[in-house]
Amino acid sequence: MAVINQLQAQLKYLDTLDFYRRKFQQASVDTGKVKSLEDFQKLPFTTSKEFQAEIQKPPSGCSLYSPEVTRVNLSPSGQELYPVYQTNKDLEFMHQVCARSLKAAGVTPQDMVAVTFGYHLFIAGLFYQGQFEYYGSKVIPLGPGESTRAVQLINDYQIGVLISNPTFAMKLAEAGIPSVHTIFVGGEPFTSVQGYPEKVRAAFERDITIIDSYSMALCMPIARSCRHDNGLHIMDEFVYTEVIDPATGEPVPLGEKGELVLTHLHKQAAPLLRYRTGDLTMLENKTCACGRELTMPQSVIGRTDDMLKIKGVKFWPSQLATILRSYPQFSPQYRLVVDSLKGVDTLSLVVEGKTDDAPVLDKLATHLKSETLLKFNEIRITEKLEDGPSVVDKRKGRSF
Numbered sequence: 001m002a003v004i005n006q007l008q009a010q011l012k013y014l015d016t017l018d019f020y021r022r023k024f025q026q027a028s029v030d031t032g033k034v035k036s037l038e039d040f041q042k043l044p045f046t047t048s049k050e051f052q053a054e055i056q057k058p059p060s061g062c063s064l065y066s067p068e069v070t071r072v073n074l075s076p077s078g079q080e081l082y083p084v085y086q087t088n089k090d091l092e093f094m095h096q097v098c099a100r101s102l103k104a105a106g107v108t109p110q111d112m113v114a115v116t117f118g119y120h121l122f123i124a125g126l127f128y129q130g131q132f133e134y135y136g137s138k139v140i141p142l143g144p145g146e147s148t149r150a151v152q153l154i155n156d157y158q159i160g161v162l163i164s165n166p167t168f169a170m171k172l173a174e175a176g177i178p179s180v181h182t183i184f185v186g187g188e189p190f191t192s193v194q195g196y197p198e199k200v201r202a203a204f205e206r207d208i209t210i211i212d213s214y215s216m217a218l219c220m221p222i223a224r225s226c227r228h229d230n231g232l233h234i235m236d237e238f239v240y241t242e243v244i245d246p247a248t249g250e251p252v253p254l255g256e257k258g259e260l261v262l263t264h265l266h267k268q269a270a271p272l273l274r275y276r277t278g279d280l281t282m283l284e285n286k287t288c289a290c291g292r293e294l295t296m297p298q299s300v301i302g303r304t305d306d307m308l309k310i311k312g313v314k315f316w317p318s319q320l321a322t323i324l325r326s327y328p329q330f331s332p333q334y335r336l337v338v339d340s341l342k343g344v345d346t347l348s349l350v351v352e353g354k355t356d357d358a359p360v361l362d363k364l365a366t367h368l369k370s371e372t373l374l375k376f377n378e379i380r381i382t383e384k385l386e387d388g389p390s391v392v393d394k395r396k397g398r399s400f
């Protein structure tokens with residue numbers, strides 16, 4: 001079904017839920033009149049604040065809850081826990097979509113799988129357990145921690161596929177887990193950090209397949225890489241994605257950075273409509289041998305709530321931490337000072353790190369320029385950064 005037809009069907013369903021019906025009424029929107037993607041782009045956004053306010057209501061008073069819900073996970077945000085609702089139909093469709101990506105990852109139903117994410121309250125452990133079971137693989141719900149026992153079980157059962165955060169996977173690899181040929185990583189920035197895949201492969205001392213994913217508790221899955229290593233493909237039969245200019249709300253062209261906006265195409269419980277993630281990314285169309293096209297080449301590279309305009313260029317300071325993670329010599333801590341000299345914006349960056357070697361600094365300067373399209377006037381290394389704001393915008397007297 002063409003994406004617009006699926007969106008129309010989903011809008012018809014959303015119209016039956018108080019939360020969305022109120023939004024449509026407030027914006028004087030007639031969902032029956034949405035005939036094209038251009039029409040769809042005029043619908044109101046959903047902010048995390050309004051979604052959280054609704055989802056936190058007890059199920060009896062929450063219009064995002066459905067009596068058909070069969071699974072309730074809880075997801076932390078700050079000090080609060082928010083429910084994540086799934087119906088059987090939601091779970092089945094989620095597993096179907098994931099099964100396609102497991103095939104693209106090169107996993108087979110004969111594979112033995114171990115999941116080291118948590119199973120209580122949070123969503124990640126059961127999310128992986130369910131999709132591999134649906135696919136027909138054999139799954140051990142290992143759970144987090146207890147690395148000695150994990151290594152023993154992985155070896156006893158000749159586990160081929162390991163689900164883990166990259167740090168834990170490297171720790172297990174150093175203890176020796178020769179049967180593992182594929183790892184699914186999550187829980188830490190990975191694709192966005194240059195050199196991280198090489199570091200993990202070095203710990204395994206062989207060329208394993210590494211699959212990275214991007215999801216949010218409210219929307220699982222969103223994107224996942226395949227064995228051809230072409231970036232993270234959007235699961236576009238599950239979620240409709242837009243990238244917008246966070247300041248104007250207007251769509252940006254493919255290949256340009258902006259805020260990711262999500263709409264579920266089928267979901268029954270707690271569906272998202274034009275949900276603003278606050279995540280900074282970029283999409284591109286890239287034909288891959290696995291059959292997918294729409295791709296996030298670098299996964300998520302920062303947050304959009306801190307956007308600055310420098311020399312007329314959109315700049316997100318949180319990208320800096322992502323870039324710095326590619327350098328073992330530096331920590332992701334930085335202080336950025338934006339100023340204006342004779343009407344021209346200037347950027348000076350102090351990075352916490354152990355080296356001020358000229359070649360490393362040159363490499364960092366080139367890297368910063370290619371990622372941000374801005375030339376930094378000064379880059380300085382310090383052993384320890386004092387506590388304080390990481391961004392000081394002297395032009396506006398603002399720091400954060």
Ligand SMILES: [Zn+2]
Nearest residue numbers: 226228288290
């Ligand atoms: Zn692919």
